[in-house]
Amino acid sequence: MLIQSTSSNVPQVLYTAAQVRQLDALTIAQTEGGGYALMRLAGRAAFRHLLRHFPEAASIAVFCGGGNNGGDGYVIAEMAKQIGKAVRVIALSNPEKLKGEAAEAWQNASESGIVAEMPELSLIKEILNDCDVVVDAMLGTGLTGHVREDYAGVIDVINLSGKPVLAVDIPSGLSADTGMMLGATVKAVITSTFIGIKRGLLTGQSADVVGDLWFDDLGVSDDVFGCVLSSVTRSNFAESRTLLPTRDRTAHKGQCGHVLVVGGDSGFGGAVLMASEAACRSGAGLVSCATIPSHIGPGLARVPEVMFREVAHRQTLEEMLTSASVVALGPGLGSGPWGQMCFQTALQYCQQYNMPLVVDADGLNILAANHLQLPEMTVLTPHLGEAARLLGCSVQDVMADRFASAETLAEKYQATVVLKGAGTLVAASGNGNTRINVVAEHGNPGMAAGGMGDVLTGMVASMIAQGMDSFNAACLAVSWHASSADMAAAKTGEPGLTATDVIAGLGDAWKQAVTLQEAGRE
Incomplete structure (x- = not known):
């Protein structure tokens, strides 16, 4: 998801609803x-978006709830009317009962000629048929429980109408803290936050409902942001790419490091090969790649740069471990006797010599x-099931709060954790604090295919081998992996995207990021 801004820049720090x-x-x-005054600034920013x-939209339907999000909606309705737009305001809560800033927004909107309607669902359908665009200002960031039935019915009608929606601050029904839908959720084309x-x-x-995300800081001073600390940040490829040490x-x-990939039991040679090539x-x-004999020939044919070696006994793997600087353990490993032997041998060696380890x-x-x-x-790189x-x-427990799940994993295993999925999270625990990075500006549904995780594992290990710490290595690998997938999908289409397409595109993705960064300096 590309975050766009009408402010001078897009902040890296992310917040919970309470922090906002x-x-x-x-x-x-x-x-x-x-x-x-702040509400009017927010309404004006959303209206600009x-x-x-x-x-070209001549008619706008604004749906307003009973809190400050609804107040933003009344501000937008007033501004739309002032420039000659046809405006219909649908109130899901009696505006006469509003309080504070929201009540003031309603009063000013009413004085400008805005009429708030509270129609039945059947009439709402007719209103939607006649409008060009919908403004969702119903629930905002304060939602914590399941969406109420009356709101859910309206949300369903909006989604079924096919009309484009601008969500104010957040799509109604989406949790601002977890990114989970709390029942019926508005599917926006644009979210103005x-x-x-x-x-x-x-x-x-969130990727299913947010649409294009536009941000405006409303001119809030840096001093204010300095008063509210958050351990959650975001990154994209252009930012994280600069963390890789420059070579002399x-x-x-x-x-430049020596990666040892361990895995590929019978029937799973592709996994270990892709991790090695990545x-x-x-x-x-x-x-180097420690695997079984049947995978060595195909591996050498595809990637002759990799040193493939048959591992039948513990001693052979121990010999390979002595020359490695990081181990990628797990792709195609299996859970049989061979896989168990390899796992125990590699883990014990890494424990004894404190060698970096990537487990997948x-x-x-x-x-x-x-x-x-x-x-x-x-570094642990689990998908939801793992x-x-x-x-x-x-x-379902993991999905209910991905942030809490990633943090708990990092603390439980005292490791950097890559919780994969749309908006992959990278979490690291240390000194009593957990850092979480959200990598969300690249990636596409075509990545829901076998082998993608194996490619990522090889990349994380490679970043560590080249001198990066585990947290930054994971952040860079995730963003680079996703950026390459986007470029590959642009060529193949998302349905035809494969993990080897992502490997093949890594160089082009890197060059594109360099070009964009250099262009930004001009």
Whole structure:
């Protein structure tokens, strides 16, 4: 999801709904005219976004709830009427009972000639048929429980109408904290959000309902943002790419790290091969692969740069481990005797010598069944099912709050955790604090295909091999992986996207990011 801004820049820090309320309160204390003046700024920003995207819209239907989000809607309705738009306002709560800034917004809208209607669903359908665009100002960020039945019915009618929707601050029904739909949820084409970016807009189910995300900080001062601290940030490829250490002109392969990929039991050679090739394509100086004999020939034919070796006994793997600088453990590993032997051998060696370790796929399943101490520099890369097994809960429990799940995993295993999915989270625990990074500006549904995780595992290991710490390595690998997938999907179409397409496009994605960054400096 590309975040666009009408302010000078887009902040990296993300906030919960409660934290944004703190920002609001601090800003109101500094704003001449108080809360209503701030509400008008928010309404004006959303209205600008509406005009930018729907300049030809002659008629607007504004749906207003009973809180400050509804107040924003009344401001928008007033502004639309002032420039000659045909405006219908549908109130889901009696505007005469509004309080505070929302009541003031309604009063001014009413004085400008706005009439608030409270029609039955059948009439709402007719209103929607006659409008060009819908403004959703119903529930806002304060929603914590399930959407009430009366609101749900209206939301369903809006979604079925097929009319484009601009959501004010957040689509009604979406949790600002978790990104989960709390029942019926408005599917917006554009979401106009203010002051602080709510973290739920970038992960969970948000990608299905937020549409294009536009941000305006409303001129809030840096001093205000400095008063509300958050451990959750976002990144994109252009930002995280700069964290990779620059190579000297005299660099040689021995200075760029040695990745050892361990896996590929019978029938799963593709997984270990893709992880190995991805490690090569993302910059590792050397890549070795410990696997079974039947995968060596095909592996060498596809990626001759990788040093494939048959591992039948513990001693052979121990010999390979002595020359590695990071281990990628799990792609196609299986849970049989061979996979168990490889897992135990690699883990024990990494523990003894504190070698960085990236664990994925079957390695995660073995770890879940045998909770073991991990080396300090460990990265776990679970999808939802693997995360549930690691936490001993259901997939629904993990999805209910991805932030809490990622944080709990990081604390439980004292590792960096990549919780995969739309709006992938990278969490790292240390010194009593957990950092969480949301990587959301790249990626597409075509990535829901086999092998994508194996590619990511090889890339994370490669970033660590080249000198990055585990947290930043994971952030860069996730964003680069997703950016390459977007470029590949632009060529193949999302349905035809494969993991090997992503590997093939890594170089082009990197070059594009460099070009864009250099263009931005001009």
